[in-house]
Amino acid sequence: MKTKNILQSLAIGAFLLGACKPDKIKDFTPRTEGDVASLTGTWKGSSVLQRDNDAERKNFPYKSEDVTSTLEFNKVSITLNSANGQPTTFNINYGGAPPFFKLTSGNWKVDNATKVGMVSIYNGPDTVKFTVGPYLMVLDSKLQLKQAKTLLGKEVITYEFNFSK
Numbered sequence: 001m002k003t004k005n006i007l008q009s010l011a012i013g014a015f016l017l018g019a020c021k022p023d024k025i026k027d028f029t030p031r032t033e034g035d036v037a038s039l040t041g042t043w044k045g046s047s048v049l050q051r052d053n054d055a056e057r058k059n060f061p062y063k064s065e066d067v068t069s070t071l072e073f074n075k076v077s078i079t080l081n082s083a084n085g086q087p088t089t090f091n092i093n094y095g096g097a098p099p100f101f102k103l104t105s106g107n108w109k110v111d112n113a114t115k116v117g118m119v120s121i122y123n124g125p126d127t128v129k130f131t132v133g134p135y136l137m138v139l140d141s142k143l144q145l146k147q148a149k150t151l152l153g154k155e156v157i158t159y160e161f162n163f164s165k
Helices: 002-019 053-057 135-139
Strands: 041-052 064-066 077-083 086-093 105-110 118-123 126-132 142-151 154-164
Touching: 041 053, 053 154, 086 118, 135 142
Parallel strands: none
Antiparallel strands: 041 064, 041 077, 041 154, 077 086, 086 105, 105 118, 118 126, 126 142, 142 154
16 A cells, blocks of 8 residues: 555656746846936926935934925926937926926936936036936836935935936
8 A cells, every 4th residue: 555655656746747847048138227228218207205314313203205296396307318328418397397406408427327326417517416216116117316415514305306207
């Protein structure tokens, strides 16, 4: 009886192992999120979160506030242009919202064209600097730009501007 059970178990095991087939290995395709080309295009404003960095450090109850409607951010769109993998010009259409970036057009530059960490928009001497949010958002056609406001060299307020294509 034991021999019969052992043989049946071995037969079932051999059948199950024989039924397994390896998956075909797909060719490697490099992901391009985070490069200049992935940031190029027209981005429509979706939300703005204002974070009080000092309140976060002190663990106060009111650390952040959604200021999307206050800034009328849903009316805003930004167009980032590029050529040959390098940033060129930008254009911001405020659509009647207050011009909180204080720039409407000019040039933009990045810290690294293949993995962008910082974006600067500028026109003449006026420059606005942003930190780029997570690259995975770019895969979902979303872009997060963070702008920190400082006082006496210390970041006090951070704005998280969220865009979508």
